[in-house]
Amino acid sequence: AKRAGRGVVRVFDESMDESIRFRRQIEGGLSQAIARGELKMVFQPICSHSDLEVTGFEALMRWNSPEYGPISPAMFIPIAEESNLIHELGDWALDEALAMLNQWPGQYVSVNFSPRQFRRTNFVGHVVERTQHAGVEPNRLQIEITETAIFDNAERAADTLYRLRQMGFRIALDDFGTGYSSLWNIRRFALDCLKIDRSFIDGMGRERESAAIVHSIIHLGKALGLEVVAEGVETEAQLQALRVAGCSHMQGYFLSRPVDADVATRLAEQRHLM
Numbered sequence: 001a002k003r004a005g006r007g008v009v010r011v012f013d014e015s016m017d018e019s020i021r022f023r024r025q026i027e028g029g030l031s032q033a034i035a036r037g038e039l040k041m042v043f044q045p046i047c048s049h050s051d052l053e054v055t056g057f058e059a060l061m062r063w064n065s066p067e068y069g070p071i072s073p074a075m076f077i078p079i080a081e082e083s084n085l086i087h088e089l090g091d092w093a094l095d096e097a098l099a100m101l102n103q104w105p106g107q108y109v110s111v112n113f114s115p116r117q118f119r120r121t122n123f124v125g126h127v128v129e130r131t132q133h134a135g136v137e138p139n140r141l142q143i144e145i146t147e148t149a150i151f152d153n154a155e156r157a158a159d160t161l162y163r164l165r166q167m168g169f170r171i172a173l174d175d176f177g178t179g180y181s182s183l184w185n186i187r188r189f190a191l192d193c194l195k196i197d198r199s200f201i202d203g204m205g206r207e208r209e210s211a212a213i214v215h216s217i218i219h220l221g222k223a224l225g226l227e228v229v230a231e232g233v234e235t236e237a238q239l240q241a242l243r244v245a246g247c248s249h250m251q252g253y254f255l256s257r258p259v260d261a262d263v264a265t266r267l268a269e270q271r272h273l274m
């Protein structure tokens with residue numbers, strides 16, 4: 001390899017180094033981020049379609065790095081997920097989210113758990129312990145997982161979800177429709193809520209296929225007694241189309257962006273959007 005096209009090989013190696021170095025820097029920054037107070041949680045309202053009552057909030061992590069400025073969780077969560085950092089970040093996020101429940105009159109908080117968190121030893125015991133520590137009822141915590149979390153060990157995932165649900169926690173399947181064997185999953189697992197992936201809502205007005213999929217998920221959810229949340233509602237037209245389709249709950253920029261804790265508490269007290 002050294003002899004054949006030295007220059008090309010070196011450029012390739014350097015760009016590899018570059019991306020590895022960048023990941024290491026992100027990892028290093030993240031490992032300090034909690035202690036340095038660079039992380040915060042924001043909260044996006046989830047509303048009922050009928051009267052825009054705020055029934056819950058999804059908790060979303062934000063990182064303002066002194067080196068890089070604001071970095072999207074879509075970028076740093078996967079890096080944390082590849083190391084043990086995800087546990088530290090996830091525990092912090094869970095505690096922050098649970099603490100909000102004492103400020104809100106009755107809404108739930110929906111917390112994202114990455115596959116690695118979900119698969120950790122004694123995940124159930126851990127969630128129970130943090131919830132008790134916060135002094136809140138389990139039914140006010142919704143655990144959001146994606147199909148990836150349950151894909152590789154379905155037997156164990158089914159057991160975990162069953163036990164969580166027995167204890168009163170709410171379970172939501174996030175990004176529904178984008179994973180493997182979605183239908184099989186909802187038959188098999190103890191769930192409360194399906195969150196229709198944003199890509200289907202986005203396509204609804206343009207493609208017959210997306211609209212048909214959205215309608216099917218809503219009907220399926222209803223038939224199975226699940227709450228259905230449409231994610232990424234950005235326009236009035238989408239809101240109306242979802243109303244007509246009989247969607248029970250919605251979340252998206254058209255209703256509200258994710259907001260800081262104090263604004264979330266004001267919306268929670270006010271109870272209705274707009």
Ligand code: C2E
Nearest residue numbers: 060061073074077093112113114232233234251252253254
């Ligand atoms: P997600 O769980 O699918 O979260 C929804 C994402 O869609 C959020 O992006 C939210 O801000 C964004 N969103 C909400 N409404 C709209 C809309 O109307 N239009 C558009 N274009 N986007 C909308 P965010 O906050 O950047 O988070 C990205 C992903 O990072 C999340 O996707 C989730 O997978 C992950 N994430 C965020 N916070 C956490 C966390 O605390 N723990 C874990 N494990 N993952 C997290």
Ligand code: CA
Nearest residue numbers: 058112144174
């Ligand atoms: Ca989510």
Ligand code: CA
Nearest residue numbers: 174175195231
């Ligand atoms: Ca989602």
Ligand code: CA
Nearest residue numbers: 146174175197
């Ligand atoms: Ca997503």
